Amino acid sequence: MFNLNASMRYWLYPFPTDMRKGFYTLSGLVTERMGQDVRSGDVFIFLNRHCTSMKALHMEHGGLVIYYMKLEKGNFALPPLDEKGKTHPFSWQKLMLMVQGIDAEKCHYKKRWKSA
Template sequence: MFSLTASMNYYLYAYPTDMRRSFYTLSGMVTNQMGKNIQDGDVFIFINRACTSMKILHMEFGGLVIYHMKLESGNFSLPILDENTNTFQITWQDLMTIVQGISTNKKPNKKRWKKPL
């Protein structure tokens, strides 16, 4: 339960998403706008306009799961998206670099909140 692995397919929605959306509206977006089936077991990633909040929707055994990450500081660095599609397939490693704020180009890594000592 609550597991995402490198063997899964990851799809990033290319447009900003209202983070007030929940299970039914996000799964509707997967079906209607991304052209995918939520029950296939794929992982769907949504990010807000400011790139400070991320929701990940995934069908686990028994039901839907939403992982929600809101950054205390900084923002997510997204890959360059194709303008002709609203769905962008990424890998597990791509997702981890987005979440951890690691920059793949020569710019410094994105700012992240750290627990004070």
């Protein structure tokens, strides 16, 4: 049932989030604080204060799904954030690097063709 892929748009919430929040309160953050529509099919990523837990909220065909990852050791490396308080577009590649524990800042990206 894992239905996330590179063709989706990802948004990182720039503030620490209480990981006790569920479907309705995370949906409220998406709507009120991020200015996005939770039903758009985009994926919304939330991290706790210590960057040891991550939740991804996504609307699938049957309803809302939360993917939750809690690290036993270490923490997620955050990408650089440009402006305080602004929702940041995020890529599938950066999400996969973050989940695998690879620092995206130290990665060197080769040139690739991207569709517009």
